[in-house]
Amino acid sequence: xxxxxxxxxxxxxxxxxxxxxxxxxxxxxxxxxxxxxxxxxxxxxxxxxxxxxxxxxxxxxxxxxxxxxxxxxxxxxxxxxxxxxxxxxxxxxxxxxxxxxxxxxxxxxxxxxxxxxxxxxxxxxxxxxxxxxxxxxxxxxxxxxxxxxxxxxxxxxxxxxxxxxxxxxxxxxxxxxxxxxxxxxxxxxxxxxxxxxxxxxxxxxxxxxxxxxxxxxxxxxxxxxxxxxxxxxxxxxxxxxxxxxxxxxxxxxxxxxxxxxxxxxxxxxxxxxxxxxxxxxxxxxxxxxxxxxxxxxxxxxxxxxxxxxxxxxxxxxxx
Numbered sequence: 001x002x003x004x005x006x007x008x009x010x011x012x013x014x015x016x017x018x019x020x021x022x023x024x025x026x027x028x029x030x031x032x033x034x035x036x037x038x039x040x041x042x043x044x045x046x047x048x049x050x051x052x053x054x055x056x057x058x059x060x061x062x063x064x065x066x067x068x069x070x071x072x073x074x075x076x077x078x079x080x081x082x083x084x085x086x087x088x089x090x091x092x093x094x095x096x097x098x099x100x101x102x103x104x105x106x107x108x109x110x111x112x113x114x115x116x117x118x119x120x121x122x123x124x125x126x127x128x129x130x131x132x133x134x135x136x137x138x139x140x141x142x143x144x145x146x147x148x149x150x151x152x153x154x155x156x157x158x159x160x161x162x163x164x165x166x167x168x169x170x171x172x173x174x175x176x177x178x179x180x181x182x183x184x185x186x187x188x189x190x191x192x193x194x195x196x197x198x199x200x201x202x203x204x205x206x207x208x209x210x211x212x213x214x215x216x217x218x219x220x221x222x223x224x225x226x227x228x229x230x231x232x233x234x235x236x237x238x239x240x241x242x243x244x245x246x247x248x249x250x251x252x253x254x255x256x257x258x259x260x261x262x263x264x265x266x267x268x269x270x271x272x273x274x275x276x277x278x279x280x281x282x283x284x285x286x287x288x289x290x291x292x293x294x295x296x297x298x299x300x301x302x303x304x305x306x307x308x309x310x311x312x313x314x315x316x317x318x319x
Contacts, residue, residue, distance in 0.1 A: 008168040008187065011097050013090045015081070016273065027085040032279050034078045040288035041067035044298075051301040058136040063291060065145045068112050070284040073107045076100065077280045081177050093222045097179040102160045104178060104280075109203075110152025112211040115249055117144040119218035122245060130143055155207050162196035170317050175269045179277065183269075219246060232306040244290050251286065255279045 002193040016026060027311055048054045048064035055061070080100065084090050092100075121141075124132045164179065169189040176183045181200055185192065255275045 008172040010091055010172060011091050011179070011184075011187075012173045012175055013080075013084060013092055013179075014175050015084050015090060015178055023085055025063075027082060028087070030078060030082055030281065033285050034082065037074050037281070037285040037288075038071060041070045044288055044292065046229070047298065047301055051304060054297065054301050055302075056138065057116070057297075058141045060091065060169075060297075061138060061141040062114070062118050062121060062145065063213055066111075066118065067115055067288065069111060070287060073111060074281055074284040076104050076107055077178050084177065086270065092179070097174075097184075098160060098164045099178040100186070101154060101163075105156045105160070105181075106153040107263055108152075108206045110148050111252065112207050113148035113151050114145075115252065116211045116214045116218075117148055117248065118245065119215045119249070120144070122242060123218040125220045126242075140268060155203050156200075159200040162199055162247065164194060176276070177225060177290060178275060178280075180272070182272065205292045208253070213247050215253070219249075248283075248287055248290055251272070251283050251290075252279055 010258060016023070018026065044067040045064045048060045061119070077100075080092075081154075121136060124135055159181075163184065167189040168187045172187065174180075174183045174187070185197065219242065223239075255278055
């Protein structure tokens with residue numbers, strides 16, 4: 001353990017306390033999850049950019065950028081976790097720890113804003129269909145994407161900076177597989193300053209609860225509109241699409257709200273690790289399948305791309 005002026009200079013990530021065999025099994029499982037999440041999201045990005053029809057649709061502009069966000073999100077935690085499981089090197093420097101803390105939370109808050117942007121898209125498409133093409137232009141979609149990234153990375157600058165200025169007296173063991181604020185704050189020298197904690201809780205409430213409220217209002221308006229105005233056939237098709245959006249929102253906000261929107265933060269460490277693993281590794285793996293599994297437009301685009309590839313290969317063979 002290294003100290004300078006009474007402050008810890010490096011931390012140890014405890015991770016998952018399991019035996020050698022279980023550690024190797026976890027390593028294999030997480031490698032597969034990471035590779036599949038990367039492959040699925042890269043497939044969506046490639047498909048949207050190569051297909052001229054999908055690349056003009058607002059929902060798919062947002063979805064392709066959301067897939068890029070998912071790649072960044074899972075990469076902010078999984079490589080470090082895989083490295084620790086493979087080599088049992090759990091030491092992380094003070095600066096690296098807080099850099100991971102900031103990037104992880106910034107990407108998480110960016111995802112909140114992305115989910116709100118996608119909720120806005122569905123609200124305008126179903127509740128205001130005549131104005132939808134004018135409002136949700138490609139330029140407006142890219143403006144929503146840029147705003148989501150900027151707001152996401154601005155939100156936690158102050159809380160992370162304030163927490164990094166606090167004194168850490170040891171021990172330097174973080175009871176987690178990443179640099180999460182709960183285990184980090186448990187290592188702060190007493191008494192615990194109130195301003196960093198208040199700042200962090202305030203941003204959690206604003207970002208998470210604010211976007212949850214927006215999503216609930218948007219999808220609530222969509223459901224009411226569908227019940228009032230849609231025919232039976234169109235209603236079933238629209239509800240099928242909205243149900244997938246609601247599933248993604250629930251899978252993300254449920255664990256996130258339970259983890260961070262509470263003042264005390266008293267949660268069993270093993271439960272904390274499992275819940276964190278769910279929304280950092282499993283949801284980026286599930287989201288592409290949820291959005292595209294029963295999506296006819298995606299299936300048709302895959303068919304067009306496959307036929308183009310087959311024609312290209314046939315021409316190369318004949319020449």
